[in-house]
Amino acid sequence: MSDYISEWLREHRITEVECIVPDMTGVARGKIIPKDKFLSEPDMRLPEAVLIQTVTGDYPDDCYLDLTDPDMVLRPDPTSLRFVPWATDPTAQLIYDCYRSDGSPVETSPRSVLRRVxxxxxxxxxxxxxxxxxxxxxxxxxxxxxxxxxxxxxxxxxxxxxxxxxxxxxxxxxxxxxxxxxxxxxxxxxxxxxxxxxxxxxxxxxxxxxxxxxxxxxxxxxxxxxxxxxxxxxxxxxxxxxxxxxxxxxxxxxxxxxxxxxxxxxxxxxxxxxxxxxxxxxxxxxxxxxxxxxxxxxxxxxxxxxxxxxxxxxxxxxxxxxxxxxxxxxxxxxxxxxxxxxxxxxxxxxxxxxxxxxxxxxxxxxxxxxxxxxxxxxxxxxxxxxxxxxxxxxxxxxxxxxxxxxxxxGERFVELFIGMKQKEFAEYFRVISPWERKFLLLHV
CATH class of the missing domain: 3.30.590.10 (Glutamine synthetase/guanido kinase, catalytic domain)
Known part of the structure; x- marks a missing residue:
């Protein structure tokens, strides 16, 4: 744990920490952890599949996923430490980077993609x-x-x-x-x-x-x-x-x-x-x-x-x-x-x-x-x-x-991004719109 993070949390009497991972749609995923637990266990683990959910919360077809559903090792970026100003209790937020067990970056993490470029x-x-x-x-x-x-x-x-x-x-x-x-x-x-x-x-x-x-x-x-x-x-x-x-x-x-x-x-x-x-x-x-x-x-x-x-x-x-x-x-x-x-x-x-x-x-x-x-x-x-x-x-x-x-x-990132968007579009295509009901229901 970074000394800077520990001191900052104590100085500002933080009680909870929002541990955030941006997914491919830009949604904030992660966990809300009590401050003491966060200080004792700053790293976090989540399955990689969390990153590639569609905007409706579904997943690409199995052919795009690692069927063993392995965990990522998530580590907080100290530069991202901030208040959550709308929270009722003193709460901090941290954005996490995603790594594999061997220490290499997870290619499907949006932060990793930008860092790569x-x-x-x-x-x-x-x-x-x-x-x-x-x-x-x-x-x-x-x-x-x-x-x-x-x-x-x-x-x-x-x-x-x-x-x-x-x-x-x-x-x-x-x-x-x-x-x-x-x-x-x-x-x-x-x-x-x-x-x-x-x-x-x-x-x-x-x-x-x-x-x-x-x-x-x-x-x-x-x-x-x-x-x-x-x-x-x-x-x-x-x-x-x-x-x-x-x-x-x-x-x-x-x-x-x-x-x-x-x-x-x-x-x-x-x-x-x-x-x-x-x-x-x-x-x-x-x-x-x-x-x-x-x-x-x-x-x-x-x-x-x-x-x-x-x-x-x-x-x-x-x-x-x-x-x-x-x-x-x-x-x-x-x-x-x-x-x-x-x-x-x-x-x-x-x-x-x-x-x-x-x-x-x-x-x-x-x-x-x-x-x-x-x-x-x-x-x-x-x-x-x-x-x-x-x-x-x-x-x-x-x-x-x-x-x-x-x-x-990154080829794997692009492949999984496409798979996620194909799944999203398939879900959209199943929905019958108000326009179709208005103009087609009784007229065709």
Missing amino acids: LELYSARGWEPVLAPEMEFYLLSPNPDPDIPVQPPVGRTGRAEFGRRSYSIDAVNEFDPVFEDIYDYCHAQNLEVDTLIHEVGTAQMEINFEHGDPLALADQVFLFKRTVREAAFRHNMYATFMAKPMEGEPGSAMHMHQSIIDKHTGRNLFSNEDGSPSQAFFHFIGGLQKYLPETMPFFAPYVNSYRRLTPNVAAPTNVEWGYDNRTVGLRVPHSSPAGRRVENRVPGVDVNPYIAMAASLACGYLGLVNSIDPRDPVASNAYDVPTEFPHGTEEALVRLTHCKEIAAVL
Whole structure:
């Protein structure tokens, strides 16, 4: 046990510890353990199958699983130690890393997948820098999933209506919720920055400070829990579903990415004279080539593809351009030191570890293989044909054939991820929707 963890728990009079493992869907799995038991037995054991549950709690077919169902050895990461600010009793939370009995990382752990990619960058003297932007909706409570969701009632006693993008007053409608969100984030050292009202009705966006991808993936993972808990406290729901409301824009997790040369501290995307470097163009080229083949990592659910439709503030291709919000890969105005590429493709429903790993993997392949991008687009990119799969089935087929990405992320991880998503889609396909009952039941 780390002395730092022991002293921190004693100093803050912690009584319980939430021992958390992020699974492939981004759900927090694990155990809640009394502090004294945690101090005497900090390592934890869980079966690997915990990591590959579908969002409904089922498992891939047996052909994807080790039928002996072995335990993983789980060890806490001291850097992830934080308060659980909404807990009634003093409670801490720790994110665990997953290992096999021989000490090797578990390939299916999302944290291991991101670490694997970061190690590839590090071996070449590169250090990725990332900054996520999180969009989400506030909703009225929706205990019956057969009823469409509605916007919540604000402090004026009225539900929000219409489009109120960037409205200060619209954000102030929900001040009590956001005060709790900021307090909870501060208590957990989540480095959130700007808050804005997005295009949709009661749709918000919070941006994070740029930094280390693994640390930020942890923060995004915890932020989702935080926002949901704060909303519950005020009799609301908060959702990170990609497209929760019919007729409203979807929610994204945009990722601003750059790379630092570890030896010089210089942004690899800029030459010494301030012009864009070949590395900058090759990174974009890798994203253009591989993003359409890896969409299950950026659009993981059947609902995700409802967001990726033209003219609703979501990209439909991987064109790139300077300060162009209609493309999938936007290059914001910046100084040479701040030159970066914004990946606008991922929905906010992604697993942050996997989405960050996959996006950096695409760029990495562009860098090491010197992949040139197409010319930048200065017009409306919605006029360009779509490059993405039309749904989950097609996306999984394309990912199955993308061997280069599997080599970077890990073949076993990709195989099990595909198996999990195939099981999830099969479960979805069994459900008869309200649309089918409405239009087909008595009319065909």
